[in-house]
Amino acid sequence: xxxxxxxxxxxxxxxxxxxxxxxxxxxxxxxxxxxxxxxxxxxxxxxxxxxxxxxxxxxxxxxxxxxxxxxxxxxxxxxxxxxxxxxxxxxxxxxxxxxxxxxxxxxxxxxxxxxxxxxxxxxxxxxxxxxxxxxxxxxxxxxxxxxxxxxxxxxxxxxxxxxxxxxxxxxxxxxxxxxxxxxxxxxxxxxxxxxxxxxxxxxxxxxxxxxxxxxxxxxxxxxxxxxxxxxxxxxxxxxxxxxxxxxxxxxxxxxxxxxxxxxxxxxxxxxxxxxxxxxxxxxxxxxxxxxxxxxxxxxxxxxxxxxxxxxxxxxxxxxxxxxxxxxxxxxxxxxxxxxxxxxxxxxxxxxxxxxxxxxxxxxxxxxxxxxxxxxxxxxxxxxxxxxxxxxxxxxxxxxxxxxxxxxxxxxxxxxxxxxxxxxxxxxxxxxxxxxxxxxxxxxxxxxxxxxxxxxxxxxxxxxxxxxxxxxxxxxxxxxxxxxxxxxxxxxxxxxxxxxxxxxxxxxxxxxxxxxxxxxxxxxxxxxxxxxxxxxxxxxxxxxxxxxxxxxxxxxxxxxxxxxxxxxxxxxxxxxxxxxxxxxxxxxxxxxxxxxxxxxxxxxxxxxxxxxxxxxxxxxxxxxxxxxxxxxxxxxxxxxxxxxxxxxxxxxxxxxxxxxxxxxxxxxxxxxxxxxxxxxxxxxxxxxxxxxxxxxxxxx
Amino acid sequence: xxxxxxxxxxxxxxxxxxxxxxxxxxxxxxxxxxxxxxxxxxxxxxxxxxxxxxxxxxxxxxxxxxxxxxxxxxxxxxxxxxxxxxxxxxxxxxxxxxxxxxxxxxxxxxxxxxxxxxxxxxxxxxxxxxxxxxxxxxxxxxxxxxxxxxxxxxxxxxxxxxxxxxxxxxxxxxxxxxxxxxxxxxxxxxxxxx
Numbered sequence: 001x002x003x004x005x006x007x008x009x010x011x012x013x014x015x016x017x018x019x020x021x022x023x024x025x026x027x028x029x030x031x032x033x034x035x036x037x038x039x040x041x042x043x044x045x046x047x048x049x050x051x052x053x054x055x056x057x058x059x060x061x062x063x064x065x066x067x068x069x070x071x072x073x074x075x076x077x078x079x080x081x082x083x084x085x086x087x088x089x090x091x092x093x094x095x096x097x098x099x100x101x102x103x104x105x106x107x108x109x110x111x112x113x114x115x116x117x118x119x120x121x122x123x124x125x126x127x128x129x130x131x132x133x134x135x136x137x138x139x140x141x142x143x144x145x146x147x148x149x150x151x152x153x154x155x156x157x158x159x160x161x162x163x164x165x166x167x168x169x170x171x172x173x174x175x176x177x178x179x180x181x182x183x184x185x186x187x188x189x190x191x192x193x194x195x196x197x198x199x200x201x202x203x204x205x206x207x208x209x210x211x212x213x214x215x216x217x218x219x220x221x222x223x224x225x226x227x228x229x230x231x232x233x234x235x236x237x238x239x240x241x242x243x244x245x246x247x248x249x250x251x252x253x254x255x256x257x258x259x260x261x262x263x264x265x266x267x268x269x270x271x272x273x274x275x276x277x278x279x280x281x282x283x284x285x286x287x288x289x290x291x292x293x294x295x296x297x298x299x300x301x302x303x304x305x306x307x308x309x310x311x312x313x314x315x316x317x318x319x320x321x322x323x324x325x326x327x328x329x330x331x332x333x334x335x336x337x338x339x340x341x342x343x344x345x346x347x348x349x350x351x352x353x354x355x356x357x358x359x360x361x362x363x364x365x366x367x368x369x370x371x372x373x374x375x376x377x378x379x380x381x382x383x384x385x386x387x388x389x390x391x392x393x394x395x396x397x398x399x400x401x402x403x404x405x406x407x408x409x410x411x412x413x414x415x416x417x418x419x420x421x422x423x424x425x426x427x428x429x430x431x432x433x434x435x436x437x438x439x440x441x442x443x444x445x446x447x448x449x450x451x452x453x454x455x456x457x458x459x460x461x462x463x464x465x466x467x468x469x470x471x472x473x474x475x476x477x478x479x480x481x482x483x484x485x486x487x488x489x490x491x492x493x494x495x496x497x498x499x500x501x502x503x504x505x506x507x508x509x510x511x512x513x514x515x516x517x518x519x520x521x522x523x524x525x526x527x528x529x530x531x532x533x534x535x536x537x538x539x540x541x542x543x544x545x546x547x548x549x550x551x552x553x554x555x556x557x558x559x560x561x562x563x564x565x566x567x568x569x570x571x572x573x574x575x576x577x578x579x580x581x582x583x584x585x586x587x588x589x590x591x592x593x594x595x596x597x598x599x600x601x602x603x604x605x606x607x608x609x610x611x612x613x614x615x616x617x618x619x620x621x622x623x624x625x626x627x628x629x630x631x632x633x634x635x636x637x638x639x640x641x642x643x644x645x646x647x648x649x650x651x652x653x654x655x656x657x658x659x660x661x662x663x664x665x666x667x668x669x670x671x672x673x674x675x676x677x678x679x680x681x682x683x684x685x686x687x688x689x690x691x692x693x694x695x696x697x698x699x
Numbered sequence: 700x701x702x703x704x705x706x707x708x709x710x711x712x713x714x715x716x717x718x719x720x721x722x723x724x725x726x727x728x729x730x731x732x733x734x735x736x737x738x739x740x741x742x743x744x745x746x747x748x749x750x751x752x753x754x755x756x757x758x759x760x761x762x763x764x765x766x767x768x769x770x771x772x773x774x775x776x777x778x779x780x781x782x783x784x785x786x787x788x789x790x791x792x793x794x795x796x797x798x799x800x801x802x803x804x805x806x807x808x809x810x811x812x813x814x815x816x817x818x819x820x821x822x823x824x825x826x827x828x829x830x831x832x833x834x835x836x837x838x839x840x841x842x843x844x845x846x847x848x849x850x851x852x853x854x855x856x857x858x859x860x861x862x863x864x865x866x867x868x869x870x871x872x873x874x875x876x877x878x879x880x881x882x883x884x885x886x887x888x889x890x891x892x893x
Contacts, residue, residue: 082713157712223715232716236706241722245730265752269744273737280730287726324733415767420851421800471711555757557764561850566757597844599814600805611804611814673814674876 004152004473007466008081012094014368016074017361019102020067021454024357025447026109027062032440034059037618038585039433044618049113051618053544057124058112063349064122064212066105071357072216073101073140076163078364079223080144083160085153085471089146093139100136104129115542116186119577120201122208123177127188130178137174141167148491152471154479155488158239162219164495165247169211169502176506177204181642183635187538191643194572195262195520198580199513202254203506209345210250211502213353218246218285221313224360225292228305234291240484242284247498249278251505256327259336260554261580262569264519267509268329274505275327282320289313304379308359311387315351319344334409337550337584339429340401343394350390350443358382358450365454370463374456378449385446393439400432409558417561422587427614523570526696528645529689531633531659536689538636539682540579543620550581551590551693564591564694571697574645586617593695598666599673601687623683628663630656662688781829785862794863797856801848802864810864811872815845816879818867824880827868827887833861 037043037052044051077094081087088094107129111117117124125133144167148156156164177200180188190197226233233239255263255271290313293299293306300306322344326335335341366373373379407425410418419425479486487494513519529537540546553559555566567590572578596604600611605623608615637655641647651658660679666687667679678684704719744751750759784790799808805815812818821827824843825835837857839847848857865887882890 079713085711085713153711155710155712157710157715158717223713226715227713232703232705232718234718235720235722236717237719238722238726239717260753265745269741273740277730277733277737279733280726283726283729287723411764411767413767414853415764416853417851555753557757557760560757560761594841594844595846597805597814600844603814613804 002472003470005468005470006085006087007468009077009088009091009094010368010466011464012088012091012098013074013078013364015098016070016077017364017368018454019098020070020074020357021361021447021451023062023066023070023105025444025451027059027067028440028444028447030055030059030062032437032444035433035437035440038616039430039437041616041618046619046621048115048543048620048622051543051620053547053618054113054115054117056547057117057121057544058109060122061108061112061124062105064208065108068213068217068349068353068357069101071353071361072166072220073097074364075220075224075357075360076144076216078368079159079220080147080163082469083153083157083223084147084151085469086147086151089143089150093143093146097136097140097143100132100139104132104136107132111186115544117541117544118178118180118188118190119541119544119546119579120177120190120197121205121582123174123201123204126186127178127180127182128185130174130180134171134175134178137167137171141171145491145495152474154474155485156491156494157222158233158236158243159219159222161243161488161494161498162215162222164491165243165498165502166211166216166219168495168499169207169215169247169251172499172502172506173204173207173211177201181639183632183639187632187636189636189639189643190577192514192576192578193643194575194578195264195569196510196513197575197578198258198261198572199255199263199267199510201578202257203251203510204254206254206257207251209348210247210253213348214250214282215247217353217356220356220360221285221289221309224363225289225309225313228303228309228359228363229293229296229299231292231294231296234288234294238284238288242281242288244501246278246281246285248501248505249274249281251502252509253278253327255509256332257582258580259327259329259332260556261552262567262572264513264569267513267519270509272327272329275324279321279324283317286313286317286320289316304376304383305359305362307380307383308355308362311383312352312355312359315347315355315390319348319352322347333554333556334405335401336554337582338401338405338408339397339432340405341583343397343401346390346397347394350386350393354443355386358386361450361454365457367467369458369461371457371460374453374460378453382446382449382453385442385449389439389442389444389446391439392442393436396432396435396439400429400436403432404429408562409556411558417558420562422562423612423614426585426616430616520569520573522573523568523697526571526573528574528640528647529692530662531637531651531655532662532685532688533692534636534640534689535628535630535633535659536685536687537579539623539686540689541577545589546579546581548581548583548585548617550584550588552580553588553590553694559588563588565697567694568697571694574640576640576643576645586615589690589693591694593691593693594698597673598669598687598691599675601690602670602675602678602683605683605686623686624678624681626682627680628659628682628685630659633659659685781833781858781861784858785829785865790859790862791866793856794859794861794866797852797860798863801851802860807872807875809872810867810870811875813876817872817875817877818864819870819872819875820878821868821882822878822880823883823887823889826889827883829861829865829887831887832864833858836861836864 034052034055108125116126179191182188192200252274253271255267256275259268300310326332362379404425407419412418479489553563553566560566604611605620607619608617634652634655637647637652663679663684666684667677671677706717706719805813806818807813810818825831837849839845884890
């Protein structure tokens with residue numbers, strides 16, 4: 001059989017690796033900064049660009065899309081070429097993919113601190129960047145499937161299955177969650193409203209975890225773990241079962257982010273049950289990864305790469321057990337909106353995604369530079385700093401989350417809340433916020449050590465030319481073997497199968513929610529927002545208030561006592577986008593309307609501590625100085641009518657006049673209460689929105 | 700390792716070998732148990748026990764807690780009138796604690812007012828009798844931004860803070876805001892000015 005000679009594109013892998021670690025260090029640094037902001041509010045620095053509400057999306061986007069994204073792109077480009085015995089389809093597309101992705105990250109790093117945000121978690125980037133993401137992702141997909149088309153090894157290894165699932169599903173998730181109507185270059189409004197927007201968002205949000213932070217990394221595990229451990233994968237049949245069950249079941253689980261919300265009960269139960277059924281498929285990956293080391297556990301003592309990988313897989317196992325447990329409604333009642341969730345995600349992020357990326361990078365680096373790792377000792381130090389950092393982080397957040405969760409729910413023997421004052425439940429957490437920042441800082445220091453180690457290693461490079469390889473041309477005789485074995489030789493059929501598997505759950509959950517009216521019972525007293533309230537809502541989104549405040553009172557007595565009537569699905573029908581939030585660093589705001597006088601809000605935004613002693617919220621003094629921008633309001637109201645909000649022609653034409661009149665009334669009230677007339681300042685628009693929240697059902 | 704079954708089709712996955720061991724039984728067990736749980740949980744929760752659904756459970760929880768409140772030691776509020784208990788004293792410490800915790804942000808530490816009205820002068824918006832003060836605290840004045848404190852404060856605490864606020868009248872705050880409302884007489888009744 002004649003062998004064909006070819007080379008692998010290694011330069012592109014090196015590029016992605018460097019992008020990953022550099023962005024990773026930045027993203028983690030922002031993480032430590034925002035952790036400190038929760039411990040000490042002064043660190044918000046009194047400037048709009050650096051408040052927690054704007055930096056938190058920057059942190060999540062940077063570590064997910066820049067650190068983890070670039071890391072798995074590196075791993076995919078390295079392993080795909082070698083598993084398919086082919087150079088990437090097009091070097092040009094590889095470069096476009098790389099530079100396009102980095103441009104998107106730069107755009108994110110600029111726009112998020114400016115407050116340009118859609119408010120949808122992990123999808124905050126505005127519409128022009130969303131389009132760029134879709135384009136770059138399609139470039140990646142063409143390059144990836146093109147490589148499959150020209151492959152020499154006929155069968156697709158399990159790592160490739162996971163990459164296929166990633167490429168297909170991320171595209172679907174991103175496109176459908178990002179559908180929005182733009183108003184100008186920097187603002188858009190989700191086409192979905194309220195409950196429907198929430199469901200689509202968490203269908204996306206949870207499956208970003210699944211198909212951006214799990215499936216690509218499982219693929220990497222299947223390639224790099226046997227490479228690093230020099231052992232065989234434990235079970236091929238297990239990989240088939242756990243692959244298909246994982247991608248099929250994962251898609252259904254999004255609603256577990258919305259337990260006890262206004263989402264219909266049937267959807268909540270679906271989310272919980274599919275999450276529980278996901279334990280075994282997730283653990284299938286863990287078993288196949290860990291048992292690769294069978295008979296070679298002693299290697300763990302010497303090799304830092306294996307340490308990273310084995311601990312990563314262990315964290316994967318723990319997170320994928322904890323996740324389903326937190327999806328059980330009675331536990332979720334306690335954990336939701338608290339730091340317990342933060343602990344959980346960081347177990348997955350720092351432990352699984354971070355450590356597996358580090359392991360793969362340490363493994364690839366000497367091979368890409370044809371040299372030895374500069375210092376194994378430093379790699380070991382990185383490992384231990386990282387591990388201790390994760391443990392401190394997670395334990396601090398467990399204690400903080402469970403403490404606060406219990407305090408929120410606590411009633412005394414006379415049936416009164418023990419801690420009716422929300423801030424009482426916050427001040428207790430401050431020591432743990434410092435501890436969390438310490439854990440994060442240790443992890444960050446570890447990452448810096450790795451960058452140093454990488455620089456030194458790269459400097460000792462002996463040869464940067466592409467590695468060459470030989471393989472026979474792809475066989476063309478009929479495929480033989482069992483069904484799945486044949487499927488592995490038919491990428492098109494395989495991809496169709498993946499697409500069907502991931503679409504079923506999404507369609508069966510989302511379509512009924514959009515199509516069947518009884519899922520969102522309408523409430524006749526609920527009316528669209530006034531133009532000024534819409535402006536205020538956009539300010540709320542710009543400042544990222546939803547990062548710390550929920551707008552969803554759950555039907556739990558501790559909440560209805562604390563906040564008021566629980567939230568109903570019909571109250572959110574004009575909410576484009578929904579702003580339910582996922583974390584209560586501050587109290588819920590859905591029933592804040594009418595609870596305090598306008599002047600209270602003014603003082604509170606200027607300096608929260610003048611009215612809430614012990615508050616950790618930043619000052620928003622610029623809202624008292626900046627003039628309200630009315631220039632877009634007519635377009636905004638008009639865009640809302642396109643989304644089905646019932647404004648009429650007059651509403652659109654008089655939007656600005658209405659807004660100004662309402663602002664004048666608020667300004668007058670402030671003046672009468674002894675403050676300055678702030679009618680034309682942004683604070684009046686925000687007050688208008690806050691005073692409207694949750695009030696429609698009171699009539 | 701000799702018992703491991705291997706995948707017997709010739710591939711070259713960059714040198715990676717795959718065994719073909721059976722699915723671990725305990726793993727299959729988890730899969731079956733969680734799947735069966737799902738199958739049975741749905742009818743159990745949605746059809747057989749709809750009283751466990753969030754809204755119904757909330758109503759039941761509410762009823763249980765209200766019963767607890769009702770069962771708490773009988774309140775003295777009804778039996779003794781507010782004026783007598785105000786005069787009798789004994790509420791000072793509790794009243795100040797409650798005031799400091801909840802009222803200070805809007806009415807200032809010395810009652811001089813700020814976001815909310817001055818509590819030290821002789822002018823009242825809703826009347827200055829103990830009953831008036833008690834009712835404003837209890838039910839709130841929603842349109843003016845005074846929230847209802849009944850869900851937060853226990854009856855004794857609510858009484859105590861009403862007494863404390865009554866005791867602020869006539870004191871001199873460091874920087875009180877201008878009077879709001881109408882003049883009241885010593886008992887707190889509005890002085891009708893024709």
